[in-house]
Amino acid sequence: DLETEGGQTLRVEQVRWTVEAPEKIRPTAVTICTMNRADDCLKNLQALAADVSSLETLDTIYVADQGTDLVESRDGFEQVAKDLADKLHYIKQPNLGGAGGFTRGLYEVAGHTATEHANVLFMDDDVLLEPDLVIRMTAFSNRAANPIIVGGQMLNLFHPNQLHVGAEYARLNTLEPGQPVEHSLTTADLLGVDEETLKPNRQERRLDAGYNGWWSCLIPYEVVQATGYPMPFFFQWDDAEYSYRARAHGFPTVTLPGAGVWHADFHMKDWDEWHRYFNLRNSIITAALHSPFNLNLLSRVLLAQLVRYLLGMQYGLSATLIKAVEDFLEGPEVLRDGGVEAMKEIRRIRDQYPETKRHKATDVPGIA
Structure with a gap:
């Protein structure tokens, strides 16, 4: 709401940034892999359902439920399934880790030759989602001159204005993931200023990422055709391996500023675990x-x-x-x-x- 000098209040609604439409508008299928995070997954389905009228390019949502505490057991699931109607495809399968869950969604989309889907958007079950993410990533991918992997950024859930990293790569031979590429912001307050330059933290450079985490990552159909499916890694490094394999086939990865999700801060997690x-x-x-x-x-x-x-x-x-x-x-x-x-x-x-x-x-x- 904006207040004028005369004391009147003006309300601005439904602001959108637009570009010229591509020759072909390609829809996106969202794939959510979940395992015993039923409440978190349901919240994200409800967020998508609440905004489904504006998500014109959201064609299908695949939920690969690999847990014992199922999403469909929650009170709100019946309503969200009704709201999403034929857009929602709920799949139950054994626990094959994140790699197995995401691959199932990818197979459902790209494994059928008659598919109408063009993009597959991987998304974690435990993120805080802004549904506009689907619009931004789909629009960016559809306007790209050549097929590319489009990654969404990660913001720290417990520090909501803090960017995890602008774009990252892995030092493969020393087994070091999560390295910020040159000129990338890292653990940066997006509402603050750089301590050295005293200028606002802005993401004004185009950065070529080595890979993007699958908290939100859009993979065009052409990439799957050329690169194949993710490795059956069960958990971790599947996202990095896939991006490096895709790059070898000529498909780079770009992490898109302004499109992202809030994910639990990595430094809050226990390093000494089975994973x-x-x-x-x-x-x-x-x-x-x-x-x-x-x-x-x-x-x-x-x-x-x-x-x-x-x-x-x-x-x-x-x-x-x-x-x-x-x-x-x-x-x-x-x-x-x-x-x-x-x-x-x-x-x-x-x-x-x-x-x-x-x-x-x-x-x-x-x-x-």
């Missing part, structure tokens, strides 16, 4: 596929990590690293079931080490 196995194993596989794979350098990196974990008495984490390396050396066969057995086994291994178990602060003996 660290997948982070390590899959990072080595990605390095083997898409880097010079300098074994001397990689061995030093892994040895340094192992020594650090041992000195910190993180024996479960040490065992996790060793298991990841051993399974990499086993070869591609370890990926055959999509990671189901690997998840069970690494949890069994870690369960033998008491320091891997989480305890409530109020349960610590001898401390009031």
